[in-house]
Amino acid sequence: MxxxxxxxxxxxxGLELExxxxxxxxxxxxxxxxxxxxxxxxxxxxxxxxxxxxxxxLHKNPLDCHIYYDYLCRSxxxxxxxxxxxxxxxxxxxxxxxxLYEDIKQxxxxxxxxxxxxxxxxxxxxxxxxxRASTALALKMTLPxxxxxxxxxxxxxxxxxxxxxxxxxNHIPYQSILEGKQVMxxxxxxxxxxxxxxxxxxxxxxxxxxxxxCNLGMNCFLAAQFQIQKAVxxxxxxxxxxxxxxxxxxxxxxCDFLIHDLNTPFKTVKKYHTVFCFSLTSHVRNARALVxxxxxxxxxxxxxxGHSGTGLKDYSFLFKNDYFSSxxxxxxxxxxxxxxxxxxPFYRCIR
Numbered sequence: 001m002x003x004x005x006x007x008x009x010x011x012x013x014g015l016e017l018e019x020x021x022x023x024x025x026x027x028x029x030x031x032x033x034x035x036x037x038x039x040x041x042x043x044x045x046x047x048x049x050x051x052x053x054x055x056x057x058l059h060k061n062p063l064d065c066h067i068y069y070d071y072l073c074r075s076x077x078x079x080x081x082x083x084x085x086x087x088x089x090x091x092x093x094x095x096x097x098x099x100l101y102e103d104i105k106q107x108x109x110x111x112x113x114x115x116x117x118x119x120x121x122x123x124x125x126x127x128x129x130x131x132r133a134s135t136a137l138a139l140k141m142t143l144p145x146x147x148x149x150x151x152x153x154x155x156x157x158x159x160x161x162x163x164x165x166x167x168x169x170n171h172i173p174y175q176s177i178l179e180g181k182q183v184m185x186x187x188x189x190x191x192x193x194x195x196x197x198x199x200x201x202x203x204x205x206x207x208x209x210x211x212x213x214c215n216l217g218m219n220c221f222l223a224a225q226f227q228i229q230k231a232v233x234x235x236x237x238x239x240x241x242x243x244x245x246x247x248x249x250x251x252x253x254x255c256d257f258l259i260h261d262l263n264t265p266f267k268t269v270k271k272y273h274t275v276f277c278f279s280l281t282s283h284v285r286n287a288r289a290l291v292x293x294x295x296x297x298x299x300x301x302x303x304x305x306g307h308s309g310t311g312l313k314d315y316s317f318l319f320k321n322d323y324f325s326s327x328x329x330x331x332x333x334x335x336x337x338x339x340x341x342x343x344x345p346f347y348r349c350i351r
Contacts, residue, residue, distance in 0.1 A: 009113045009144040009145065009146050010144070010145055010146075010147075011142040011143065011144055011145075012142065012143050012145055013136075013140075013141070013142040013143065016124075017045065017133070017136060017137050017143055018044060018045060018046050018137065019044060019045070019123060019124065020044070020045040020114075020116065020124050020125075020126050020133055021042055021043055021044050021045065021123050021124065021125055021126065021249070022043040022044075022045075022048050022125075022126060022130065022249070023117075023125035023126045023127050023246065023249045024126075024130065024246070025040055025041065025242075025245040025246050025248070025249055026075070026078055026079070026241075026242040026245060026246070027078050027238065027241055027242065027245070027257075027258075027259060028074045028075045028076070028077050028078030028079070029071070029074060029075050029078075030245055030256075030257075031074065032070070032071060032074040032075070036067075040245070041245075041248045041249050041251075041252050041253075042123065042252055045126070045133055045134060045137055046137065048130065048134060049067045049068040049070070049071035050068060050071075050097070050130050050131055050133075050134035051134040051137055051138060052067050052068070053066060053067060053068035053094075053097070053134075054101060054134060054135065054138035055138055058098065058101070062094060062098060063091055063094060063095075068094065068097075069090055069094065072085075072090045072093060072094075073085065073090065076089070076090070078238070078242075097131055100131055100132070100135065101131075101135050101138070101139075104132070104135050104136075104139065104141075105135075105139060108141075109141065109142075110132050110135070110136055110141065110142075110143055110144060111144075112129070112132065112144075113129070113144040113145055113146045114126060114128065114129030114132050114133050114143055114144070114145050114146075115127040115128040115129060115145070115146055115147075115148060116145050116146070116147050116148075117147060117148050117149070117150060117152075117153040117250070118147065118150070119150070119249070119250045119251070119252060120150075120179065120250075120251070120252075121252060123252070124147075125153070125249050125250065127148060127153060127156075150179065150184065150250065151184050151185070153250060154177045154179075154184045154185050154247065154250065155177075155184070155185045157243055157246045157247050157250075158173040158175075158177050158185050158187075158216055158243060158247065159173070160173070160216075160237075160239050160240055160243050163237055163239055163240060165215055165237070165240065166237070166239060166240055166243070170188070172185075172186060172187055172188060173185060173187040173188070173215075173216055174187055174188050174189060174215050174216070175187045175188075175189050175192060175215050175216045175218040175219075176189060176190050176192055176218070177216070177218065177247070178192065178193060178218065178221075178222065180225070181193060186337070187337070188336065188337050189334075189337070190334070190337045191333055191334040192218050192219065192222060193222060194333070194334070195278075195305070195333045195346065196219070196222045196223070196226065198330045198331055198333075198346055199226075199303060199330075199348075200348070201226065203273070203274045203300070203301050203303075203348075204223050204226040204227065204228050204274065205226060205227045205228070206227060206228075206229050207228060207229055207273035207274055208228070208229055208230050208231075208232075208272045208273050208274070208299075209223050209228050209230070209231040209232070209272055209273070209274045209275070209276065210231075210232050210233075210234070210268075210272040210274075210275045210276070210297050211223075211231065211232070211233040211234070211275075211276040211278075212234060212262060212266075212275065212276060212277045212278075212280055212290075212293065212294070213234070213235055213236075213262065213277070213278065213279075213280040213283070214233025214234060214235050214240075214244065214257065215233075215235060215240055215244075216240060216243055216244050216247060217233045217243075217244030217247060217248070217255060217257055219231075219233070219276055219278065220232070220233045220244075220253075220255040220257075221247070221248070221251050221253055221255060224251070224253035224254055224255055225253075228254070229254065230254045230255075230256070231253075231254065231255045231256070232255070232256045232257070232258065232272070233255065233256075233257045233258070234257070234258045234259070234260040234262070234266060235257070235259065235260070236259070236260065236261045236262065237259075238259050241257045241258065241259050244257040245257055262280070262284050262286075262289065262290055262293060263284055263285050263286040263289055263290075264286070264289055265289050265292040265293050265296065266293045266296075266297065267293075267296050267297070268296075268297060271296075271297055271298065271299035272297050272298065272299055273299045273300045273301070274298075274299075274300065274301050274302075274303070275294060275297055275298045275301070275302045275303070276303050276305075277290075277294060277302060277303070277304050277305070278303070278304075278305040279305050279306070279307055279344060280305075281304075281306070281307070281315065281318075282307055287317050287318075290318075291317060291318050291323075294318065295323055295351075298351050299351070300350065300351060301348060301349065301350055301351070302324070302347075302348075302349040302351070303330075303346070303347070303348055303349075304318070304346075304347045304349060305333055305344055305345070305346050305347075306344055306345040306346075306347070307344060308335045308336075308341075308343050308344055309343045310343075310344075310345060311345060312327070312329075312345070312347075315347075319349075323351070324349040324350055324351060325350050325351070326349070326350045327347055327348075327349045327350075328347065328348045328349075329345060329346070329347055330346045330347065330348050331346050332344055332345060332346060333346050
């Protein structure tokens with residue numbers, strides 16, 4: 001593992017260079033990597049489209065269809081939209097990459113350092129500089145790097161501007177960002193671990209989880225620390241889902257994240273053992289669609305966190321039709337980071 005003062009460039013090469021991993025995940029690249037490789041959160045530099053293009057296609061058919069071209073198609077569909085994701089634009093980017101490669105080859109060195117961050121398992125994420133890192137590996141050169149701290153990486157990634165449930169309120173994320181039990185980035189919900197401790201271990205260990213309105217995905221990440229088999233979070237915000245995917249480049253946990261508006265039912269082939277629905281009901285206009293989503297996906301247990309000052313009668317649209325064999329009040333969760341009052345009811349409901 002490389003250790004050095006932040007901001008001071010260091011040089012890496014060989015195995016250290018090969019072990020760098022891709023860090024700019026988003027909904028488009030996630031599916032691209034998941035289909036081609038074992039997972040989306042740990043793609044080493046030697047398997048990245050940028051590097052594979054240089055070693056397999058640069059001297060053959062650089063302006064034809066290849067893995068880097070395919071990567072741009074999938075990535076830019078999300079980032080730019082289909083209307084701007086044109087063949088001409090992709091070719092322009094490929095030519096720009098070739099020019100960068102040739103310039104570095106001619107100079108014999110890379111001047112601008114690549115930014116990285118070391119995650120808990122010791123692997124190092126490329127935060128910025130995929131093309132320079134790929135060029136260094138292809139040309140067997142040393143690569144200048146600067147490392148940012150995990151706290152800075154998590155802070156940057158969770159800062160989702162212009163989203164009320166991102167950082168639009170008081171310029172902090174809705175969910176606190178944790179590593180284990182340590183708060184790395186303070187959020188408007190500082191009680192995530194406290195709430196997780198209200199959940200029975202049997203509902204997490206070796207089970208599957210669906211988190212409705214997952215925001216930055218911290219409930220999924222915490223559930224994975226409690227040995228969840230697989231966690232899937234869904235949220236209406238593409239930018240929050242992108243942030244959740246990039247956070248998992250750091251955590252590298254069995255978590256997936258999908259974009260979906262819960263005003264329409266969400267259906268999957270196989271039910272999840274456990275479903276989370278935390279302080280969500282008043283933010284979904286179509287209560288019937290939310291109820292359908294919960295019933296269609298809950299295999300065994302639903303954990304429902306209500307809103308501040310509410311009670312069982314406020315959720316009669318979900319509880320009145322004998323959808324659940326038992327509804328247990330587990331306690332109350334915190335109202336806000338501003339107040340130490342606890343008035344959000346927390347229910348465990350058995351299908």
